[in-house]
Amino acid sequence: MDITGTNICKSFHNKPIIKNISISISSGEIICLLGPSGAGKTTLIRLLIGAIPADEGEIRYGETLIPSLKLLKKIGFMPQNDAIYDDLSGKDNLSFFAELYGMGKKEYAGRIEEVLQLVDLKGDSNKPVREYSGGMKKRLSLAAALLHEPKVLLLDEPTVGIDPVLRKAVWIQLKKLKEQGKTIIVSTHVMDEVTECDKAALIYQGELIQYDAVANLLSLTESHKIEELFFMAAEKKGGEAL
């Protein structure tokens, strides 16, 4: 499902946080929203799922305007701070989310096993989440976002706080999901992760400073490092890049 944002603006307390961003994401692509802390990535994701309204502009999934109750079932969202319950087991957390998504018990029992397998948590699914490591919690959150087989996945910093081996495992899973035709939007401030994506949207101080295929973006740099594009943006604006 293609996603199109047109002239999106959002302010908090009269301070512009998202400044006239237009972006098109084609079905089946993995794109990353890359930018330093405070650039506006989480705010843009919240706008893209319809969790907060834009002050100006519009967002459409296909032809449908966001927010839309009908679309909610097609969207999987993984927040930055894992929204899972420590006292419940991994499996009980997933049952809870399945009920929230309005899935029937018969439907979700099998699906829970599938997503647990996908994130490699089958062996630990009966343990309470308080006994999980940070990486296991991230993987459980990813499983929760996938339960209802959404067409579009928005993941807010899915690899923050997890070690490089698990980070790689998350990316392998995301690529498998892309192969299944899912559209995936991932926010990150880890510049290296950009090479895992088809396209990168570089967000700096609430503006979309570049949006292109990763190879094209790298060709704009001398160092072949994406940081350089932020340094150039900072120089223009007299601010700090990272």
Ligand SMILES: Nc1ncnc2c1ncn2[C@@H]1O[C@H](COP(=O)(O)OP(=O)(O)OP(=O)(O)O)[C@@H](O)[C@H]1O
């Ligand atoms: N609900 C809110 N009310 C007021 N200000 C907010 C709100 N949400 C975000 N902001 C502000 O908007 C700016 C962008 O925040 P946002 O969380 O979108 O950045 P980010 O790029 O996701 O950062 P990080 O990488 O640290 O998560 C910050 O200055 C933040 O304080």
